[in-house]
Amino acid sequence: MQDAGLIVPSITPAEKLKAFFELTKPRIATLILIVAMATFFLASPGRFDIGRALLALIGTASLAAGIFALNHYLEREWDGLMRRTGKRPLPSNRLTASEAFWFGAVLSTVGLAVNFLLLNVVSGFVALFTLVSYLFVYTPLKRRTAYHTALGALSGATPPLLGWATATGTLPPDAWILFGVLFFWQFPHFLSIDLMYREDYERAGMLVLPVVDRTGWSVPIQIISALLFLFGVSVLPVVTGLAGSVYLVAAIVLGIVFLAAGIYTSVVNTKMAAKRLLRVSVLYLPLLFVFMLTNALGH
Numbered sequence: 607m608q609d610a611g612l613i614v615p616s617i618t619p620a621e622k623l624k625a626f627f628e629l630t631k632p633r634i635a636t637l638i639l640i641v642a643m644a645t646f647f648l649a650s651p652g653r654f655d656i657g658r659a660l661l662a663l664i665g666t667a668s669l670a671a672g673i674f675a676l677n678h679y680l681e682r683e684w685d686g687l688m689r690r691t692g693k694r695p696l697p698s699n700r701l702t703a704s705e706a707f708w709f710g711a712v713l714s715t716v717g718l719a720v721n722f723l724l725l726n727v728v729s730g731f732v733a734l735f736t737l738v739s740y741l742f743v744y745t746p747l748k749r750r751t752a753y754h755t756a757l758g759a760l761s762g763a764t765p766p767l768l769g770w771a772t773a774t775g776t777l778p779p780d781a782w783i784l785f786g787v788l789f790f791w792q793f794p795h796f797l798s799i800d801l802m803y804r805e806d807y808e809r810a811g812m813l814v815l816p817v818v819d820r821t822g823w824s825v826p827i828q829i830i831s832a833l834l835f836l837f838g839v840s841v842l843p844v845v846t847g848l849a850g851s852v853y854l855v856a857a858i859v860l861g862i863v864f865l866a867a868g869i870y871t872s873v874v875n876t877k878m879a880a881k882r883l884l885r886v887s888v889l890y891l892p893l894l895f896v897f898m899l900t901n902a903l904g905h
Contacts, residue, residue, distance in 0.1 A: 617700055625695040629678050629706055630671035630713075637891060638765045642666045644895040645769030645784055648848060648902055661724050662772035666765070669717025669733050673740050675710030679703060680745050688806040721772065729771035736764045749811055752818045755796055763788035780848045786839040787894070793832035794868050795887040797825055801871070801880035826872030829883075833868045837861040840894065849901045856897035864890050 617625070646662050647654070678685070678696055682703060685691035695701040714737055722730030744758035766784030767777055800807060800814040807814045815825050840857045843849040867886040871879040 621700065625700040626675075626705075626709055628695050629675040629701070629709060631674040631677075635667070635670045635674060637888070638670050639663070639667060640892050641784075641788065641895055642765040642769035642772075644899045645766040645781070646773045647899055649770040649773035649781070658725070658773065661720055662729075662769065665717050665720035665725060665729070665733070665772065666768055667717075668713045668720065669736065669768075672710045672712070672714030672717055673737055675706055675713060676741055677710075677745055679706040679710060680741065681748075682706070684749075684810045684812065687810040688803070690803050690806050721768075725772050726775040728775050728777065729768055732764055732767045732771050732777075736761050736768070749813060752813045752815045754813070755793065755800075755815065758796075759789050759792040762792050780843065780846055783839060783842045783846065783848075786842075787836065788891075790832045790836035790839060791887065791891055794829045794836075794864070794883060797829055798871065798880045798884040798887065801825065801875075802877050802884065822875075826875075829868045829872055830865075833861075833865045837865060843898060849898045851901075853897045853901035856901075857894060860890050860894055860897075 643659070643663060643666070646659060650658075678694060681691075682694075682696035685694050686697035691697065696703060696706055718730065718733050718737070721733040739761035740758065744754055744761055747754035747757060763785045766788060767781055770781035770784075771777060797815060800816045804814070804816045808817045815828065819825055840861055841854060844851075844854045844857075864886055867879075867883045871883040
């Protein structure tokens with residue numbers, strides 16, 4: 607892992623720190639933390655343990671940051687071929703590959719250790735599955751099959767499982783329902799990004815669906831079908847008693863807005879529509895969990 611011949615520009619300590627922070631993909635990491643910690647609170651009503659909550663926060667944050675940093679390391683060559691990623695810390699030579707690797711390795715190890723040793727074995731195995739499936743299944747498959755999104759959605763849907771497991775050491779049906787919410791949410795979210803940067807992905811040899819779909823039907827079908835499944839799964843917490851009527855109204859309204867954005871994007875097929883769908887997806891997820899948590903705590 608030597609960076610032979612690499613000229614690293616001189617940067618200030620503050621710029622270096624910022625570059626390390628960028629490795630953690632802070633925006634998506636924040637979404638993960640919101641979902642995981644909201645699920646932690648949902649799983650432990652009336653018996654909130656501040657110490658366990660802090661451990662869950664540290665374990666989840668370290669794991670997510672570490673996985674994303676290692677993802678930067680693994681994709682550094684491809685990132686350098688795309689406009690949207692060309693300014694990331696490694697393609698721009700603000701950090702070396704070795705720095706990114708060890709940063710990610712240490713954080714990932716901390717995340718796994720906190721879950722296995724300080725929380726429980728169930729959360730530890732969920733954390734391990736997330737790391738292995740994201741880095742060693744999803745990431746390399748981006749250049750081999752357009753179905754990498756479906757496979758990657760498995761690792762991307764684990765934050766609710768991690769949140770519930772850190773709180774209770776169990777994975778009951780409610781945890782898997784929330785897993786389903788995250789699973790189906792990812793299809794319109796990531797396909798909107800794929801549509802926005804189709805030329806970039808094609809240049810880098812990434813087999814995203816908008817690049818390989820010659821019929822023009824696969825992307826709309828996946829977006830709309832995933833949103834319909836998401837709408838159905840999102841109301842199940844009311845059926846199981848995890849949430850109540852306030853959440854039900856919010857889930858229906860948010861689901862209709864999300865579905866409308868997905869249908870519009872599928873019909874007009876423009877980058878502007880895809881960008882709008884991406885914005886709706888980023889708002890949908892935290893709002894859904896905030897309403898769920900607020901409704902549950904209000905019982």
